[in-house]
Every structure is written in C-alpha cells, then in structure tokens.
Amino acid sequence: MSTRGWAGDAREILRVDAGFRLAEVDPGAHPGYAGNKKSGAKDLAAGIDALSELQERLFAESRAGDTTDAVLLVLQAMDSAGKGGIVRHVVGGVDPQGIALTAFKAPTEQERAHDFLWRIEQRLPEPGFIGVFDRSHYEDVLIGKVRALAPEKEIERRYDAINEFEAQVAASGTRIVKVMLHISPEEQKERLMERLERPDKHWKYNPGDVDERMLWPQYMDAYQAAFDRTSTEVAPWHVVPANSKWYARLAVQELLLIALEDIDPQWPAADYDIEAEKKRLAAS
C-alpha cells in the first residue's frame, strides 16, 4: 500500500499487458486512486516536493559520474487530452535545470531526409535528467498509419525499429515511461468548444483539430495496434484515463515517482578531502 493514496503499484494498474483493449477503458475512471479532486490536489502538491528531490539526487549522482540513469516520459494523446497540463503542472514542479523537454512537430524537410528515429535520438535525456517528449516517434505509427503517410509495410518495420531502439535506450540506463492520455470524444468536443468560446484560448484552436477528430475510430485502432506491437517488458505503455485532469496529472506524477524511486538515487560522496577543503576555504 503506497503512502500516496494509491491502492497498489500504478505501473501495474495502468500498464498495457497482453489482451489489453483500449475500447474497454473508461476515460472517466480513476483506477487505483480512491481519493477525489480535493485529495488529488493535495497529493499532487506533496508529490512535487518528492519528485523535485529525487530528480536533484539523480542529477547529483550523474554529475559525480556515479550513474548513467535518466528518465524519459513519452506523452501521446488526442488533441486537448491534457499533455500541456502535464508538462505545466507535473513536470513544471521540478527544477528546470533537470528537465529536457521536446515538443515534436511535423518533421522538417531535413528530418524527413533521415530515418524517423534520427531526430528522436538527438533529444534523448542525458544522465541525471528527466526528458519529456510531447509527442514522439509514435506519431510515425499513429498519424503515419491513419493518414497513410507511409505504406503499411513501412509502418510494420517501424514497430520493430521502435522496440529495438527503446531496448537500447533502456539498456543505457534510461527508464522509459510511455503514457497515452485517454479522453472520450465527448470530452474532447467540450474542450475544443471552450477554446472557441474564450478569446484567450482561440490561439490553441486549429480547424485541423476537427479533421483529426473525424478520424477518432481510426486513431483508436492505430493506438491499439501500437500498444499490441510496442508495449514491451522494458518500455511498457500506460493508458491514463484523462477526462478528469486532476487524476491524469496525479497518475503521471505517480509513474514518474515510481521510476525515480526504482533508480533510488543517492547523494554522491565527496571525491575530495572535506576537512582539507574546509581549511583551504577558511584560509582563503
């Protein structure tokens, strides 16, 4: 029993295992967490301090050369599912000096001239960091599949390439936390409508969002296919119901906390003579 209000290990509760069906997940549920919005806010605030300290310890270890460990959070979702809120309210609680955030857009011409993993590799977090991918290489098997931007055979090749790539990344010491934020189409409609109703949100709306929305079932199929092919032992997927923003934030924070606790970073020992340095400093 976790002390943070979870009924068990959130990694297991939310993990995509064999036989997982996305269609059976309720986007309005709060699996594993018995609390409500109010307790959720309190637990989130407490978790921020814990996450900050764990990240600082990891950073310290890496600077001392004691570890090559890092954490990589991969965020995928339909528009308006709350990726931005995760970055702001979960990742934003950590010292910016320990965060390496990349928002992947449609690939540039230069990027398209390379393999789809080329630009991803360049943005992997260095030891000591929490890397965050807002969208990722999975776009190449999601929109890539739905919009037929690549032939089916190439999509198939990519699943394998992703698994091989992620296995290497994991072997190098990076904990990969893959999260799909799952909202319902009704919830998305409300959120997009709010963007149309509020002048301070107009810039977040894009008519293309509705075009993508029309392809909802195709996207869910593409997610299911990606889960079937790329939820591996070393880099499993987690589906986080996200109609309740507070739950989604708490759940992603919990997954990050568990990843860092698993690393269990320690303050490194001094690699200099502490008493001698005290004397040198005092005399200076």
Place this chain on the structure above:
Amino acid sequence: MSTRGWAGDAREILRVDAGFRLAEVDPGAHPGYAGNKKSGAKDLAAGIDALSELQERLFAESRAGDTTDAVLLVLQAMDSAGKGGIVRHVVGGVDPQGIALTAFKAPTEQERAHDFLWRIEQRLPEPGFIGVFDRSHYEDVLIGKVRALAPEKEIERRYDAINEFEAQVAASGTRIVKVMLHISPEEQKERLMERLERPDKHWKYNPGDVDERMLWPQYMDAYQAAFDRTSTEVAPWHVVPANSKWYARLAVQELLLIALEDIDPQWPAADYDIEAEKKRLAAS
C-alpha cells in the same frame, strides 16, 4: 510607482551606466525595494502568476506569427551567488513549454574550433520563448581574461564582437536582460562552507571553486571591464546585489516582468471563422 513594491523602474535602478563602479555596490543592499524578506516572498509569488501569463501571451502571439519577440536572460556571477536559485524560483514559475534554458560549461573541442559566439547563437530563444543563459559568452571575457586563456588583443576584439552580436539579436526582437548577481567574498565563504558541511550539498562543491575565489579582485576587475565595454543602450547590464537571496530573485523577476510588459503581448485574434468552426465541431 509600481504596484509591486518597487520605488521606481528596476531597470534604471539596477542599470550599469557611464561611471558605474562595481566596487561601490553593496552586495547586501536592496536597492529600489523597501520591503523585507516576508513581503518579498509574497511579491515573488504574485509575480510568478503575472510572469506566467505574460509569457503565455507572448507564446500565443508568436505561434500566430504575430511577433518575433522573445526575452533572453543572461546570468553571470561568481560561484554560489545564486544563479541556480534564480532558475529554480523565478524561471521555474513559468510553464516549461515557454522556457529555453542553457547552462554553458567550458567549451568542448568542437566549440573551441569555432568563434566563441558560435555556440551562443545556436541557443538563442525562438520567438515566444524566455531564453535563459546560465553563464554565457561573457565567460570568454571574464575567465578568459582572468586566466589569460586568450591574448589581451583577442579579449578586446570580443567586447566589440559581443556588442555587434547583441545589437543584431535585439534588432531581431529579443529583449536582452543581462544580470550579474553580486555577492561579497564573505558571503561566498559562508555558502561554500555550507556545501562542505552538508552531505546533500557535497556534490555542489568543487575544489576549483577555492582557486577561483583566490582571484576575486581579478574577477571584479574583469567584470568592471566587461561592464565598461558592453553595457549598451540595447543590452545594458544590471548588477543585482545578491547577499539576500530573496531580494535577488525578486529583482530578476522584476526585470523580466518589465521586459515582457514592454513587449505588451496580446492574445492573437482567431485566423479562422469562429462561428463556422463552432458549427463544424458541434456536428462532429
């Protein structure tokens, strides 16, 4: 009279103008701010919300293609003066999606093969972002001068190159906020001693810190020379007394707020037909 507790425009109060003498600045003073640590903490918290909203507006404008404006905070200081605290407590209050932070270390071999501004140029903030340089091109005229890493003639050339470079950056729409955090050698001694006394701080201490500390007067001369040569109209220096951490954080936040208020970013108008989109969305 600012509503944020400042007696005047912090840009002017802290600016390095003709005749400025670093040796005359009291690192323990709180120029322009009459409050104390307690009111300072309150004003800092209020400023975080203001800074967040201004940055989001700027980001929105830039995404709409309405502006090329950005802000660049350049932080220089002796060791332990509080650069990290500024990043964590001032910059850390802003959405990570709007921050581009670079911590410059000793240049790599590849970087040394290029002009000293080469690596700097690559890290300039894109429109809509607050860029933060934790150390910067000024290292090349500070440690560069003190440690004679380059001949005096080359240091002289660099001042001019910096002024030309920064004038171009400013002309492209980036507000440059250059800050030296100024602590006393006695305050540094206490802070370094604390790092030696606390096991969770040992990793932050480096015996080389004392070597640099021995060169304090030479560093102050190098800062004075840099101020004399590179505090320009478009990119003035600000010296922020930093023995009081709370004051330094508040002052840097105030300088950022003023820079953003000066840009005065507005929520961009929709570039689509709002009513038509509402209908499309409702029907989807």
